[in-house]
Amino acid sequence: xxxxxxxxxxxxxxxxxxxxxxxxxxxxxxxxxxxxxxxxxxxxxxxxxxxxxxxxxxxxxxxxxxxxxxxxxxxxxxxxxxxxxxxxxxxxxxxxxxxxxxxxxxxxxxxxxxxxxxxxxxxxxxxxxxxxxxxxxxxxxxxxxxxxxxxxxxxxxxxxxxxxxxxxxxxxxxxxxxxxxxxxxxxxxxxxxxxxxxxxxxxxxxxxxxxxxxxxxxxxxxxxxxxxxxxxxxxxxxxxxxxxxxxxxxxxxxxxxxxxxxxxxxxxxxxxxxxxxxxxxxxxxxxxxxxxxxxxxxxxxxxxxxxxxxxxxxxxxxxxxxxxxxxxxxxxxxxxxxxxxxxxxxxxxxxxxxxxxxxxxxxxxxxxxxxxxxxxxxxxxxxxxxxxxxxxxxxxxxxxxxxxxxxxxxxxxxxxxxxxxxxxxxxxxxxxxxxxxxxxxxxxxxxxxxxxxxxxxxxxxxxxxxxxxxxxxxxxxxxxxxxxxxxxxxxxxxx
Amino acid sequence: xxxxxxxxxxxxxxxxxxxxxxxxxxxxxxxxxxxxxxxxxxxxxxxxxxxxxxxxxxxxxxxxxxxxxxxxxxxxxxxxxxxxxxxxxxxxxxxxxxxxxxxxxxxxxxxxxxxxxxxxxxxxxxxxxxxxxxxxxxxxxxxxxxxxxxxxxxxxxxxxxxxxxxxxxxxxxxxxxxxxxxxxxxxxxxxxxxxxxxxxxxxxxxxxxxxxxxxxxxxxxxxxxxxxxxxxxxxxxxxxxxxxxxxxxxxxxxxxxxxxxxxxxxxxxxxxxxxxxxxxxxxxxxxxxxxxxxxxxxxxxxxxxxxxxxxxxxxxxxxxxxxxxxxxxxxxxxxxxxxxxxxxxxxxxxxxxxxxxxxxxxxxxxxxxxxxxxxxxxxxxxxxxxxxxxxxxxxxxxxxxxxxxxxxxxxxxxxxxxxxxxxxxxxxxxxxxxxxxxxxxxxxxxxxxxxxxxxxxxxxxxxxxxxxxxxxxxxxxxxxxxxxxxxxxxxxxxx
Numbered sequence: 001x002x003x004x005x006x007x008x009x010x011x012x013x014x015x016x017x018x019x020x021x022x023x024x025x026x027x028x029x030x031x032x033x034x035x036x037x038x039x040x041x042x043x044x045x046x047x048x049x050x051x052x053x054x055x056x057x058x059x060x061x062x063x064x065x066x067x068x069x070x071x072x073x074x075x076x077x078x079x080x081x082x083x084x085x086x087x088x089x090x091x092x093x094x095x096x097x098x099x100x101x102x103x104x105x106x107x108x109x110x111x112x113x114x115x116x117x118x119x120x121x122x123x124x125x126x127x128x129x130x131x132x133x134x135x136x137x138x139x140x141x142x143x144x145x146x147x148x149x150x151x152x153x154x155x156x157x158x159x160x161x162x163x164x165x166x167x168x169x170x171x172x173x174x175x176x177x178x179x180x181x182x183x184x185x186x187x188x189x190x191x192x193x194x195x196x197x198x199x200x201x202x203x204x205x206x207x208x209x210x211x212x213x214x215x216x217x218x219x220x221x222x223x224x225x226x227x228x229x230x231x232x233x234x235x236x237x238x239x240x241x242x243x244x245x246x247x248x249x250x251x252x253x254x255x256x257x258x259x260x261x262x263x264x265x266x267x268x269x270x271x272x273x274x275x276x277x278x279x280x281x282x283x284x285x286x287x288x289x290x291x292x293x294x295x296x297x298x299x300x301x302x303x304x305x306x307x308x309x310x311x312x313x314x315x316x317x318x319x320x321x322x323x324x325x326x327x328x329x330x331x332x333x334x335x336x337x338x339x340x341x342x343x344x345x346x347x348x349x350x351x352x353x354x355x356x357x358x359x360x361x362x363x364x365x366x367x368x369x370x371x372x373x374x375x376x377x378x379x380x381x382x383x384x385x386x387x388x389x390x391x392x393x394x395x396x397x398x399x400x401x402x403x404x405x406x407x408x409x410x411x412x413x414x415x416x417x418x419x420x421x422x423x424x425x426x427x428x429x430x431x432x433x434x435x436x437x438x439x440x441x442x443x444x445x446x447x448x449x450x451x452x453x454x455x456x457x458x459x460x461x462x463x464x465x466x467x468x469x470x471x472x473x474x475x476x477x478x479x480x481x482x483x484x485x486x487x488x489x490x491x492x493x494x495x
Numbered sequence: 496x497x498x499x500x501x502x503x504x505x506x507x508x509x510x511x512x513x514x515x516x517x518x519x520x521x522x523x524x525x526x527x528x529x530x531x532x533x534x535x536x537x538x539x540x541x542x543x544x545x546x547x548x549x550x551x552x553x554x555x556x557x558x559x560x561x562x563x564x565x566x567x568x569x570x571x572x573x574x575x576x577x578x579x580x581x582x583x584x585x586x587x588x589x590x591x592x593x594x595x596x597x598x599x600x601x602x603x604x605x606x607x608x609x610x611x612x613x614x615x616x617x618x619x620x621x622x623x624x625x626x627x628x629x630x631x632x633x634x635x636x637x638x639x640x641x642x643x644x645x646x647x648x649x650x651x652x653x654x655x656x657x658x659x660x661x662x663x664x665x666x667x668x669x670x671x672x673x674x675x676x677x678x679x680x681x682x683x684x685x686x687x688x689x690x691x692x693x694x695x696x697x698x699x700x701x702x703x704x705x706x707x708x709x710x711x712x713x714x715x716x717x718x719x720x721x722x723x724x725x726x727x728x729x730x731x732x733x734x735x736x737x738x739x740x741x742x743x744x745x746x747x748x749x750x751x752x753x754x755x756x757x758x759x760x761x762x763x764x765x766x767x768x769x770x771x772x773x774x775x776x777x778x779x780x781x782x783x784x785x786x787x788x789x790x791x792x793x794x795x796x797x798x799x800x801x802x803x804x805x806x807x808x809x810x811x812x813x814x815x816x817x818x819x820x821x822x823x824x825x826x827x828x829x830x831x832x833x834x835x836x837x838x839x840x841x842x843x844x845x846x847x848x849x850x851x852x853x854x855x856x857x858x859x860x861x862x863x864x865x866x867x868x869x870x871x872x873x874x875x876x877x878x879x880x881x882x883x884x885x886x887x888x889x890x891x892x893x894x895x896x897x898x899x900x901x902x903x904x905x906x907x908x909x910x911x912x913x914x915x916x917x918x919x920x921x922x923x924x925x926x927x928x929x930x931x932x933x934x935x936x937x938x939x940x941x942x943x944x945x946x947x948x949x950x951x952x953x954x955x956x957x958x959x960x961x962x963x964x965x966x967x968x969x970x971x972x973x974x975x976x977x978x979x980x981x982x983x984x985x986x987x988x989x990x
């Protein structure tokens with residue numbers, strides 16, 4: 001360093017470029033550091049503001065940990081449990097998840113797996129001890145090897161992986177630990193007992209705190225995710241219906257639609273939906289949801305919504321291509337295209353609101369009817385049209401869009417059927433047909449709608465359609481509620 | 496039971512229905528049990544046959560566990576490490592994952608987090624001890640609370656969640672355990688040291704076994720997943736090109752295409768791709784992949800392939816609708832539609848093969864060119880067509896399909912650009928332009944192709960196009976290799 005300083009002092013710059021860059025880097029360091037800290041602070045505040053439940057969750061975990069630490073500080077408990085108190089700390093850290101369902105799933109998996117593996121482990125130890133001093137470690141080693149291999153392989157079964165993955169992991173863990181330490185540690189039974197008690201204390205703390213202190217229910221998140229996904233595609237459809245794509249061009253050029261890309265997140269929502277539905281199954285009844293709420297029907301509805309989003313994705317790529325539509329053709333399809341997209345958008349909005357408020361999805365019925373009528377009108381208009389001097393090449397882009405819109409109307413119909421089934425299964429407030437009876441057979445005929453699946457897996461051949469006159473005027477009220485309900489699910493697990 | 500038997504003997508059937516059902520259930524029990532066992536056995540064999548690496552993985556985990564158990568059986572080690580040897584067992588069970596990348600990620604996260612948290616924990620203990628007998632537990636409790644809350648919140652940051660989630664978990668765990676037990680256990684330093692050593696032993700065993708014994712590389716899986724996804728959409732396109740949809744109907748009715756729904760799995764491959772890319776980053780160089788292989792470019796390519804799959808999904812719903820296409824219109828579009836789908840399918844096949852064999856994607860060039868020419872031909876044919884007495888309503892379905900095919904050709908072009916970039920970044924054997932130079936500016940003009948992104952995040956404004964004459968005759972060879980390479984990725988992580 002002194003040599004370099006000397007050189008710099010004498011005005012010599014042997015590797016000027018390198019040093020200058022290094023110096024300017026050092027000079028910029030405090031500023032860069034400050035920028036970075038500001039950025040992290042801003043991100044932190046944003047994360048917290050986006051979903052305050054994250055802050056609450058962090059405090060809950062910290063509280064659970066501090067509570068469990070009492071095991072150590074409080075002498076009486078320490079004397080009883082010894083160093084095993086550590087397992088309670090470990091359990092809290094590992095088990096406490098963001099949603100109640102995930103916490104319950106992990107906590108119960110851990111408790112039962114420990115119990116089972118502990119019992120098996122003690123049994124294995126007794127068995128091995130029959131083989132004498134020499135044989136014992138060999139028998140234990142072979143048993144650990146076999147059970148570990150079998151359990152690890154069982155984790156590849158989709159159904160086990162989905163629900164009991166963590167349990168199997170803890171099973172291998174506890175079994176190996178109990179058998180292996182049984183060979184050395186005296187008081188094996190006491191150790192197993194302590195481990196179980198501490199895991200129950202840790203897991204119990206987590207479960208109680210997660211259920212009774214500002215609970216985050218996976219089921220509720222799934223419920224609002226599906227509703228908001230429906231809203232997102234509804235927004236897109238209403239956007240292009242009310243937008244400028246189908247307007248007659250004033251300056252002879254078709255104007256671009258304002259982008260409304262909220263629907264894009266629907267395309268990849270499958271994993272989130274499935275894991276939330278999986279956690280929701282572990283949750284006890286809460287608020288508007290019973291213990292055996294039909295979570296599977298949410299997955300079905302979600303899949304249909306995603307199907308619709310794929311169509312919209314294609315529609316979007318066609319709408320954004322810069323092609324001039326001949327006015328004469330636009331006049332033919334304009335009205336029915338606007339009605340198709342606007343009305344199917346409105347139908348979806350009504351379905352989303354029906355899910356959110358858990359009221360009957362009846363209000364979607366009229367909009368769906370309108371959009372289907374528009375399809376008919378389009379067909380009639382096209383049949384009547386004579387396009388003798390039409391440029392077929394110029395017509396095609398607009399025709400394609402109309403054609404995809406027709407397909408979307410079919411999709412929306414399927415979604416409405418699925419929401420209707422959901423409303424039946426989950427006992428929404430006033431159960432009523434979403435589509436008029438004469439439409440239904442035709443729908444069922446297409447083979448795309450499954451008959452109502454009851455909770456116990458039996459098919460119900462009867463579809464009850466009750467018409468309730470009392471609630472006929474509630475559309476406006478629904479609209480009001482839909483505006484009050486905050487939009488957008490909190491997709492925390494994926495962040 | 497005796498009463499019931501008596502009643503039955505006397506021919507009385509008090510609750511005949513119930514008992515009969517119960518009896519037939521009991522009678523069926525052995526059969527049902529046998530069926531269930533057979534089914535599970537069949538499933539097990541199928542799981543193992545589908546991917547034998549699963550069996551090997553299970554054996555590897557069992558071997559690692561048995562090796563680590565030696566810590567206990569071997570007295571010398573036991574005397575040195577005491578009960579802490581358990582941590583080695585725990586580490587093996589928790590860290591050993593299916594792919595090398597996942598194992599490395601967990602092992603390194605666990606080691607560094609333990610080291611850091613252990614050091615911080617010991618520091619916290621010293622700090623707390625300054626506050627005397629009374630103050631110590633309070634200070635420790637406050638420290639645990641603060642650190643646990645902050646760490647838990649940090650797990651909501653997407654970048655931390657993606658790569659260091661497990662590390663943060665272990666950090667909270669170790670810190671709480673060290674500070675809390677420091678208050679009680681003597682020889683805190685020794686405990687921290689033992690814990691670190693055992694974790695290193697357990698983690699080291701896992702990492703060594705997973706790398707040197709039949710390794711499963713996440714990077715290799717990602718590589719073949721992308722290639723096989725490209726293959727799947729290629730199969731669909733070739734299927735409809737060679738299929739009967741565009742054939743002139745012989746009996747006046749359009750025939751249905753044979754379903755080829757392999758592409759459906761591409762729609763939801765995002766999560767798998769992202770997690771494999773994430774694990775691949777942790778992996779050292781192996782086989783054909785260097786340490787800093789451009790995994791990000793695979794994600795880009797995968798996203799474009801998915802985009803194409805969305806278009807195909809829409810195309811599929813249109814192709815399956817039962818509409819009769821007027822022969823006169825079919826004649827106009829037939830040739831170019833067949834060429835578009837067949838040639839873009841072939842281009843994709845060539846791109847898939849180029850990725851699989853890591854050779855230059857040059858052979859796709861001609862097919863892409865052909866499909867683009869077919870788009871031009873379609874335009875010309877439609878411009879020249881006079882459809883004075885045409886039924887516009889009947890034309891639209893076929894026109895829509897043609898229109899979506901044009902969009903798919905654009906998609907395939909983007910995929911080919913992305914694969915070309917990949918070939919440059921990953922030094923595929925002979926690097927050459929996938930599209931001829933005069934096409935490229937037009938592509939870039941659409942704003943859909945990003946300039947080449949170098950590994951360090953800088954943009955490279957120069958695109959080097961080298962033309963190599965030597966390899967011009969290798970198309971057929973590529974085809975041969977593509978047939979030999981087994982198809983379909985092993986999506987084990989998702990099972």
